[in-house]
Amino acid sequence: MIKEYLVDYSSNSNLHGLKYIGEKExxxxxxxxxxxxxxxxxVLCSILIWKVWIKWNISPVIVSFAETSTPVWQIPYPAVTVCFETKAMQTVFNFTEYYHQYNNESTYQNLTEEERFLFEDVSLVCDDHLAPKTGRKFSLGNVTVDNLKELSPNITEIFLGCKWKDIPKDSCTDLFSPILTEEGQCYTFNTLNADQLFRVENLHKAYNYLEFTNTSQSWTLEEGYPPDTPLETYPHRGSGYGAKSGLTFLLKARQIDLDYLCKGPVQGFKILLHNPAELPRLSQQYFRSPLSQEVVVAVKPKMMTTSEGLKPYDATRRQCYFPSERYLQYFKVYTQANCEMECLTNFTDARCGCVHFGMPHGPNMTVCNAGSVPCMKNAQTELVTAEIQSGLENDIHSNDTLGDARKVAAQCKCLPACTSIEYEAETSQADFDWKALFRAYKLPTDEEDLLMARVMIFFKEAQFITSRRSELYGPTDFLANCGGLLGLFMGFSILSVVEILYFLTLRVWCLLARKRRPQTNILYASPELNGANKKLKTLNVD
Incomplete structure (x- = not known):
C-alpha cells in the first residue's frame, strides 16, 4: 500500500526527476x-540555503553610501573643547618645586597639609607617574575641583580674541564656557547644557561639570534640525565652508606660567572636536595647538544613519542602538562615547572603590585622589581587555573586586548609536609671529614673555556623503533567494508544498474513506459490474 502510494506521488509530482523513479516501465x-x-x-540545495541563512542571520546589515549628499547646514557645527597643558600657573602654584619638596624626605615635613593636598590634587590632571602613591586615596570632590579651578588660568587668561562666522566677538565668553573634564578645567564651544546632556537627578550635587545655560532649541541627534529651524540656533549649525564660515580664536599664555613637569615638554593646548551631545575625553583623543603656531583645521563630518527597516532586528545583529533601546544612568543622550564613559565610571568604582572627579557619577560614589591613580590607570586598561580576561575563570575567583568589576564590564556592550556624527580634522600649521603682526598694526608689544597661538576651524566642503545602515537581506529577499535555489535544483515552488501537504493529508483521508464504504455499494457503483448484470438478466429472459 505505502509503495503504491509513493509511486502515485512520484508519478504526479511536479518536482524534477521524481517521476522517473516511480514509473513502472x-x-x-x-x-x-x-x-x-x-x-x-x-543535499546541495540544502547546503546553499544554509549558507544564505547564516549570512542573513549573522550579518543582515549592509553599510552603503546615501544616494544624495548632505549639506553641512543640516548638522550642528562640531563642539570644540580647549584645554591648556599647564594645569597650575607657576606664578600661583609652582608644581615643579612642590614635586621635588614632596618627594624629598628632608623637605616633605616642611610642607603644610594644605600644600601637600594642593600638590596631590594637581597631580590628578598631570602625567600618571607623577602622582604620589603615598598620597590620599580619597578626597572630597568639590574641594579638589575648587582647588584646580583656582590654580588653573581662567578664560580671560587663555583667550585673547574670538570670531564666529567672520564676526569678531566682544568677549570669548560669548562663545566658550567652562567645562570640567578628566584634564581638569577646560573651555567648550557649542556643547549642550547640563540639563540636556546629563540626567542631573542621578548625578551628585557637589560640583557642576558644565557652567552655561545655552539651551538647544530644536536639535536632537536622532531627528536633527526640524525643517522650520532658523539658521541662527543652538547648537550652532554650519552655514557654509571655508575660513569665513567657521570659528577662529586666539590663545595666549605667559612664559612665566608654563610648567614643563606636569604634562611634559610639549606646551600649548589640546583641542577636541566632538558631537555636541557628548562629554569630551581629551585624555583619549585630541590634536595639539602649539604655542607660536597657527593651526588650520579643515573638518570633514562623518554621519551614519540607520533605516527604519532594521528596527525589528536585535541590536547585536544590527550593531547599533536606537535611542529608546539603551538607557544610560548619567547621560540623557546615548552615544558610544557617553556609554563608554559611564561604563568606565562604574568599572573604576567597582575596582578601586572610587572614581575620577572628571567622571559623571552618582551621590554615593567616592572621588579618588593621588593614591588611587595607579588603580584608576589599571582599571582603564583592564576594561579594554575585560572580555578576554572574563574567559579565565581562575582569575575571576582570585580577586573579589576584579570579579565584580568584570561583571560590570560584561554589562557595558557599548555599541554605536544608530545615528551618529563624528568630525574628522585635517590639520596644518605654520609659525605664528604675533609680534611682527602687532608691530605691523603699531600695537604695543611690551609683554616679552607673552606667547600666542591661533586656531581656525571650518568645514572643508559644503556637502558630505552620509553612510547608511540598511537591510542586506530582508524576509522577502531571503525567501526569494531560497525559492531561486529550490527552483534551480528541483523545480520546487509553493504549489509543491501544497502538493506534499495534499498527499499527506487530504488524499490519505479520501483513500481511507473510500475503503470504509460497504462492498455492495462499491459493486453497484461500478459501471462494468452493472453492465455484466444486465447481460446476465437478458440471457435468462431469452
Whole structure:
C-alpha cells in the first residue's frame, strides 16, 4: 500500500526527476540513477540555503553610501573643547618645586597639609607617574575641583580674541564656557547644557561639570534640525565652508606660567572636536595647538544613519542602538562615547572603590585622589581587555573586586548609536609671529614673555556623503533567494508544498474513506459490474 502510494506521488509530482523513479516501465538502473541525482540536488540545495541563512542571520546589515549628499547646514557645527597643558600657573602654584619638596624626605615635613593636598590634587590632571602613591586615596570632590579651578588660568587668561562666522566677538565668553573634564578645567564651544546632556537627578550635587545655560532649541541627534529651524540656533549649525564660515580664536599664555613637569615638554593646548551631545575625553583623543603656531583645521563630518527597516532586528545583529533601546544612568543622550564613559565610571568604582572627579557619577560614589591613580590607570586598561580576561575563570575567583568589576564590564556592550556624527580634522600649521603682526598694526608689544597661538576651524566642503545602515537581506529577499535555489535544483515552488501537504493529508483521508464504504455499494457503483448484470438478466429472459 505505502509503495503504491509513493509511486502515485512520484508519478504526479511536479518536482524534477521524481517521476522517473516511480514509473513502472523504467529499469532498476535508471531508477537508481535518478534517485542518486535527486538526492544530490536536495543535499546541495540544502547546503546553499544554509549558507544564505547564516549570512542573513549573522550579518543582515549592509553599510552603503546615501544616494544624495548632505549639506553641512543640516548638522550642528562640531563642539570644540580647549584645554591648556599647564594645569597650575607657576606664578600661583609652582608644581615643579612642590614635586621635588614632596618627594624629598628632608623637605616633605616642611610642607603644610594644605600644600601637600594642593600638590596631590594637581597631580590628578598631570602625567600618571607623577602622582604620589603615598598620597590620599580619597578626597572630597568639590574641594579638589575648587582647588584646580583656582590654580588653573581662567578664560580671560587663555583667550585673547574670538570670531564666529567672520564676526569678531566682544568677549570669548560669548562663545566658550567652562567645562570640567578628566584634564581638569577646560573651555567648550557649542556643547549642550547640563540639563540636556546629563540626567542631573542621578548625578551628585557637589560640583557642576558644565557652567552655561545655552539651551538647544530644536536639535536632537536622532531627528536633527526640524525643517522650520532658523539658521541662527543652538547648537550652532554650519552655514557654509571655508575660513569665513567657521570659528577662529586666539590663545595666549605667559612664559612665566608654563610648567614643563606636569604634562611634559610639549606646551600649548589640546583641542577636541566632538558631537555636541557628548562629554569630551581629551585624555583619549585630541590634536595639539602649539604655542607660536597657527593651526588650520579643515573638518570633514562623518554621519551614519540607520533605516527604519532594521528596527525589528536585535541590536547585536544590527550593531547599533536606537535611542529608546539603551538607557544610560548619567547621560540623557546615548552615544558610544557617553556609554563608554559611564561604563568606565562604574568599572573604576567597582575596582578601586572610587572614581575620577572628571567622571559623571552618582551621590554615593567616592572621588579618588593621588593614591588611587595607579588603580584608576589599571582599571582603564583592564576594561579594554575585560572580555578576554572574563574567559579565565581562575582569575575571576582570585580577586573579589576584579570579579565584580568584570561583571560590570560584561554589562557595558557599548555599541554605536544608530545615528551618529563624528568630525574628522585635517590639520596644518605654520609659525605664528604675533609680534611682527602687532608691530605691523603699531600695537604695543611690551609683554616679552607673552606667547600666542591661533586656531581656525571650518568645514572643508559644503556637502558630505552620509553612510547608511540598511537591510542586506530582508524576509522577502531571503525567501526569494531560497525559492531561486529550490527552483534551480528541483523545480520546487509553493504549489509543491501544497502538493506534499495534499498527499499527506487530504488524499490519505479520501483513500481511507473510500475503503470504509460497504462492498455492495462499491459493486453497484461500478459501471462494468452493472453492465455484466444486465447481460446476465437478458440471457435468462431469452
Amino acid at each position: 523504467r529499469t532498476f538502473v535508471e531508477k537508481i540513477f535518478w534517485l542518486i541525482m535527486f538526492t544530490c540536488c536536495v
